[in-house]
Amino acid sequence: MESLPVRCPVCRRDHMYATPAYPCPCGAPTTTPLLRGAPVTRITHRTWTDDWVTARCRACGRHDQWPQPELCCPCGAVLRIPVRPVAAPGRAPGTASRPVRPSHIPLPRTAAAPRPGFRPLTIRTAQDAVGAAALYLKWLGYREVVQPAGRPSSRIDLRAAGLIAQVDSTTRPTALRDVECLWLNALSASVSGVFFSLAGYAPDARQRADGLVIPLFVMDLTGTPQPVNGPAEELVSPGA
Incomplete structure (x- = not known):
């Protein structure tokens, strides 16, 4: 490394x-x-x-x-972070090629369909929001969902096998920077990332999450997460 x-x-x-x-x-x-x-x-x-x-x-x-x-x-x-340029096969050094989205960074495997109905946790505090997100991840089929002891500087709220999740319980829409930081933390740990928000997402944050294939969910006070972009819909769909 x-x-x-x-x-x-x-x-x-x-x-x-x-x-x-x-x-x-x-x-x-x-x-x-x-x-x-x-x-x-x-x-x-x-x-x-x-x-x-x-x-x-x-x-x-x-x-x-x-x-x-x-x-x-x-x-x-x-x-x-700057990197040394590497010429693609069959191209002279310095010749750019059009990037393609890698197909080898898949979304995590979820539970097999059909699933039982999700039983939400009513949200009254920020801790309730994290708990509701944890229940939802378990419902999706993730194993070993845990909350780190004390929120780390990376702001990761939940960890599971092959996954990290962040929960924004503030009253402002989740910003682009928060989505990008989750993505970077997920890449560093070689896992997938999922975001939950109570107030929704800024337009540029949603657009960026779509490009990075990060599932975004919005939670209401009943504690029921709802997918708000394509990656989230794919994660929730039976057989995903």
Whole structure:
């Protein structure tokens, strides 16, 4: 695993970034090559081309598209980590290819249909919201759903086998930054991420979640989560 010292250009805080390893279809771990000495940049506008980079598996030589390395600073800035360019097969160095959405980062497997009816937990406090989300994940078929002791700096509220979840119980719509931070934490842990919100999502947060294939749910005070994007509908649908 390659690591790189990173200084946030916004708050000047120092971090140590470790690039995550992704499983190549051949089974070998693959990492994106970091470009040492190049400055990190704050992400203020996203495009599909900028969000994926080409990496080469050292075991089989396969070239594939993987997420652009990013770091979410506690100050709120999302930083893009520079990588060494890798030419795609059959292309000269420096020639760009159009990224395609990887098909090897699947949504987690859920319980087989049919499911019994979901029994919600009435939400009166922020802790109730987390409890309702935990019950819903268990209903979907996730195993070992637990709440970390004390909310960590990553703001992850729930963990399960192959999954992390964040629950926003504030009265404001969930922001783009919160969705992106969940995505980065999920990538670092090689698991999937799911978001629950009481007040819904900002338009750019919903759009970003669709591109990152992050299921979004909205909960009302009865404690019944409702899917609000395609990945969430797929997660809930029988046989998903």
